[in-house]
Amino acid sequence: MTPGARLQAAAEILDRIAAGAAAEQALLGWSRTSRFAGSKDRAAVRDHVFDALRRWRSSAAVGGAETGRARILGLLRQAGTDPDTLFDGAGHAPAPLTEAERDAGAMPDGAAALDLPDWLLPVLETSLGPRLPEVAEALRHRAPxxxxxxxxxxxxxxxxxxxxxxxxxxxxxxxxxxxxxxxxxxxxxxxxxxxxxxxxxxQDAASQAVCAALPLTPGARVLDYCAGGGGKALAMAARLRGVIEAHDADPRRMSDLPARADRAGARLRVVSAPMGPYDLVLCDVPCSGSGAWRRSPEGKWRLTPENFAQTLKTQAQILDEAADLLAPSGVLAYVTCSVLTPENADQVAAFQTRHPGWQVEDTRQFLPSDGADGFYYAVMRRGDLG
The missing domain is CATH 3.30.70.1170 (Sun protein; domain 3)
Structure with missing residues (x-):
């Protein structure tokens, strides 16, 4: 495929995403009907699609329309690339620009310039303050x-x-x-x-830093309560050199974990119904994913006030459940890949209100502009042990 043909393929995939298809589904559908595309072609098309997803609003504004073609045009303009060198109709490339397309396009302002949803901008302003522009800019680029x-x-x-x-x-x-x-x-x-x-x-560097901060002691009984793919469980197993128990509300997320543990030489035990008491329970809870939107940019646009509110309820429920699994002197570690205060410090404060006596021993917010993904953690322990 020529560079222009790759852009045309990406534009068509973006139209399918705009119509409601999931990004991975749209990419898979294209690859199945494009047997001529080699591995480098597929990688390049995927990169174009995800670049546009990261800049969904600004690319449309600069390109002059909310179509896949316009978004690709907007990306080229933002990169300082002359569109005429690729929009020439040759070799399945996009057709040459129309006069209207030549006249269209200007960088927007407000949430659109930051490539953020309008409804979420006040939450991010409150959460990040003066660091919002740098975080938003980091989320517009590919992750390391x-x-x-x-x-x-x-x-x-x-x-x-x-x-x-x-x-x-x-x-x-x-x-x-x-x-x-x-x-x-x-x-x-x-x-x-x-x-x-x-x-x-x-594994992301900030995720590794979270695991390194957990107070693991030899012989401790440890549970990863929301294990997912198991990256943090494997990291804890490497530190502890002992058994880590892994659980997830959807066991299918852990389907690859036993094989990964065998490959790593880690001692993991998958449990469907955790039975305490544990010395440490890690709750890497479902969240907005806002700290990792450059890896999963589609989540930025799929998030709504309604499902965000439901996510907050789920996080609180998980914390309450996990607290009941701990030994009297056990540690509750709360983790999100979010930069939003309602999911982070506010969630911890609400837990302390519901469960008096729990004290925060350690906490930290990592931001994407610091070089890795955005993560938050709080390590809590009961403070009324006598």
Whole structure:
């Protein structure tokens, strides 16, 4: 495929997404009917689609319409690329620009300029204050690729050397002593020997920093209550060198976890009905995902006031359930990949109101503009133990 043909394919996929199709569904549908497209073509089309999703509003404004074609045009203009070099109709490329398209396009202001939903802007302004512009700008760009070094199998330097043999260049990241940022060869990671043998796992650097901050002690009984894919459970297992129990309300999310644990040499036990008491319960709760919108930009536009309100109720319910699973001196760790105060500090304060005596021992907010994803954690313990 020519570069122009890739843009045309992305524009058509964006129209399907605008009509209501999920991004992954739309991409899969295109790939199934485009057998001529090679792996590089598919990767390039995917990148164009996700770039447009990150800049859904501003690309439409600059392109002059809310169509896939206009959004691709808007992206080119924002990048300083002359659209006439690609919109020429040659080799399945987009048709040449019309006179109306040449005259259209200006960068918007307000929430549209930040590529944010209007209804969410006041929440973000309250949550982030003067840091909102830098966070919003970070969310308009692709996220770095991070790896966690499995310290049960090797040191960070050894992992770097192993990855380099497969053409993957990395650099240490300051957020966690297990974190590597991939600087070259990211698409080779899944086929690398270091990944296949469990020496490294894909995990955001801020997520690793959260796991490193948890007060794990030898012999502790630990539960990952909302395990999902299990990245944090694996990271805790590497630290604890003991058994981590993993649970999720939807067990299907953990379907790959046993195989990943075997590959990593981690001791994990999947449990359908956790039975306390536990020394530490980690609640990495369902959330808006606002701290990771550059990885999953579709979530930014699918979030509504109604499902956000329901998410807040679910978070509170999970905290209440998890507290009942803890030993009297146990630790409750609350985690989100969100930058929104209602999901973070406000949720913790509401829990303390419902459960007097719980004290926050440690808390931190990571922001996307700091280099990794946006994460929040609060470590709580009962303070009335006598």
């Amino acid at each position: 690729v991070f790896l966690r070094v499995n310290t049960m199998l090797g040191r960070r330097e050894a992992a770097q050397a192993a990855l380099a043999l497969d053409g993957i260049e990395t650099s240490p990241h300051p957020l966690a002593d297990t974190a590597l940022e991939v600087t070259s060869g990211a698409r080779r990671v899944a086929q690398s020997r270091a990944y296949a043998e469990g020496l490294v796992e894909l």
